[in-house]
Amino acid sequence: MTFDLAIRGGTVVTADQSFVGDVGVKDGRIAALEPGLGPAARDIDAGGRLVLPGGVDSHCHVEQESSMGVMCADDFYSATVSAAFGGTTTIIPFAAQHRGQSLREVVKVYHERAAPKAVIDYAFHLIVSDPTEQVLGQELPALIRDGYTSFKVYMTYDKLRLSDTQMLDVLALARREGALVMVHAENHEIIQWLAKRLLEQGHGAPKYHAVSHARLAESEATSRAVVLAELIDVPLLIVHVSAAEAIEVIRTAQGRGLRIYGETCPQYLFLTADDIDLPGLEGAKYCCSPPPRDAAAQEAVWRGLADGVFQVFSSDHAPYRFDESGKLPKGAKTTFKEMANGVPGIEIRLPMLFSEGVGKRRLSLSRFVALTAENHAKMYGLFPRKGTIAVGSDADLAIWDPEREVTISASMLHDRVGYTPYEGRTITGWPTTVISRGRIVVDGGVLHAGRGSGSFLPCAKPETARPLGRPVPELALMSRVVGQPLF
Numbered sequence: 001m002t003f004d005l006a007i008r009g010g011t012v013v014t015a016d017q018s019f020v021g022d023v024g025v026k027d028g029r030i031a032a033l034e035p036g037l038g039p040a041a042r043d044i045d046a047g048g049r050l051v052l053p054g055g056v057d058s059h060c061h062v063e064q065e066s067s068m069g070v071m072c073a074d075d076f077y078s079a080t081v082s083a084a085f086g087g088t089t090t091i092i093p094f095a096a097q098h099r100g101q102s103l104r105e106v107v108k109v110y111h112e113r114a115a116p117k118a119v120i121d122y123a124f125h126l127i128v129s130d131p132t133e134q135v136l137g138q139e140l141p142a143l144i145r146d147g148y149t150s151f152k153v154y155m156t157y158d159k160l161r162l163s164d165t166q167m168l169d170v171l172a173l174a175r176r177e178g179a180l181v182m183v184h185a186e187n188h189e190i191i192q193w194l195a196k197r198l199l200e201q202g203h204g205a206p207k208y209h210a211v212s213h214a215r216l217a218e219s220e221a222t223s224r225a226v227v228l229a230e231l232i233d234v235p236l237l238i239v240h241v242s243a244a245e246a247i248e249v250i251r252t253a254q255g256r257g258l259r260i261y262g263e264t265c266p267q268y269l270f271l272t273a274d275d276i277d278l279p280g281l282e283g284a285k286y287c288c289s290p291p292p293r294d295a296a297a298q299e300a301v302w303r304g305l306a307d308g309v310f311q312v313f314s315s316d317h318a319p320y321r322f323d324e325s326g327k328l329p330k331g332a333k334t335t336f337k338e339m340a341n342g343v344p345g346i347e348i349r350l351p352m353l354f355s356e357g358v359g360k361r362r363l364s365l366s367r368f369v370a371l372t373a374e375n376h377a378k379m380y381g382l383f384p385r386k387g388t389i390a391v392g393s394d395a396d397l398a399i400w401d402p403e404r405e406v407t408i409s410a411s412m413l414h415d416r417v418g419y420t421p422y423e424g425r426t427i428t429g430w431p432t433t434v435i436s437r438g439r440i441v442v443d444g445g446v447l448h449a450g451r452g453s454g455s456f457l458p459c460a461k462p463e464t465a466r467p468l469g470r471p472v473p474e475l476a477l478m479s480r481v482v483g484q485p486l487f
């Protein structure tokens with residue numbers, strides 16, 4: 001066989017193994033994995049380099065309007081270009097429903113935004129903020145069958161949050177249809193109560209965002225979400241976990257055998273609340289929800305990544321410019337309750353975790369691959385097409401120079417945010433060549449992929465969404481009494 005492309009002599013790493021050998025690519029897929037492959041139309045010498053699966057970023061906000069009416073700085077072109085330069089070859093952003101919108105129409109709009117612009121492959125999660133009878137009875141089940149098999153719900157934000165009753169309705173539907181629910185877990189009432197009192201006392205600076213989003217608000221909501229999932233007997237993913245207390249809730253639930261999954265993000269490893277405490281409004285650049293905590297919380301997150309509490313490491317890329325179009329809608333008068341929440345991170349997600357995790361021996365290379373690629377694909381029904389290096393999988397590959405030193409600056413990144421919270425940090429390890437479905441997308445710092453060359457990926461119903469088949473005794477008894485399942 002003559003291959004279209006051969007990557008020769010690199011150290012190939014998956015979540016299960018590593019070996020020195022060649023990767024042969026034919027028709028966009030991996031066709032062979034062994035030393036000394038035959039001829040190819042194009043060769044890449046990967047000697048002394050790592051050959052990793054292209055990253056999968058399963059939590060990012062792209063060309064999405066917030067509930068406050070603020071549009072992200074990145075569209076599907078700039079976001080996917082930025083992702084590719086950082087070694088990511090698949091993203092799963094959100095098609096976000098706002099109150100009063102048809103979920104089916106929302107999905108149509110996001111396809112129209114993505115198809116002409118994306119340079120790498122993409123799927124969609126849904127955001128469900130208005131679970132009407134029409135949405136739950138017709139639109140959502142049909143969309144799940146069409147390949148939108150995961151959706152996010154919120155326990156906070158005035159225009160997004162669901163009540164516990166609505167949460168139970170959504171969880172019951174997910175169980176019935178085989179979908180995975182992602183939860184933003186923060187106690188809305190705690191945050192509102194604290195924020196109101198802070199503002200009444202004249203404390204509107206960015207640093208008070210972290211004060212109002214207390215860690216107990218996160219841990220309480222996480223605990224409540226776990227209870228709701230246990231009641232319905234359905235798996236659940238708690239996203240962007242920041243606090244040691246919430247981590248322990250997840251660890252305890254997993255120890256009890258519940259299918260509760262955890263996700264964390266760069267801001268909880270590399271930022272703290274001290275970064276928000278800057279003069280003027282500069283701290284707004286570091287504000288996200290939940291907020292960065294302290295050094296002890298960072299260590300708790302590292303432990304969770306190493307010991308399996310967290311299955312996935314995502315960017316939660318939420319790109320808002322530092323001006324009145326984004327972070328500061330009221331200019332110099334913007335308070336912490338009015339600024340757009342979120343930080344950029346789609347391009348630095350993999351390099352920063354590689355440098356500080358693998359480089360400092362906190363994580364093995366295989367664990368790095370699992371956290372950044374394979375587990376994402378498994379979690380959302382894209383495996384083994386995505387997330388691994390195996391014969392038959394898409395040829396999504398990132399060739400890494402593990403010794404390359406890079407000093408991060410906004411000027412070197414490819415998003416449209418205009419700043420990075422990680423300005424001036426020097427890290428070691430960076431992807432030099434990035435390949436998507438056998439196409440060289442990035443090589444030597446140059447983009448080689450055109451607008452619209454990425455493809456949409458319908459997701460299968462994931463194994464991770466299967467219930468345990470272990471209903472709580474009260475529901476089992478009630479089902480027997482009424483003679484049929486309750487949901």
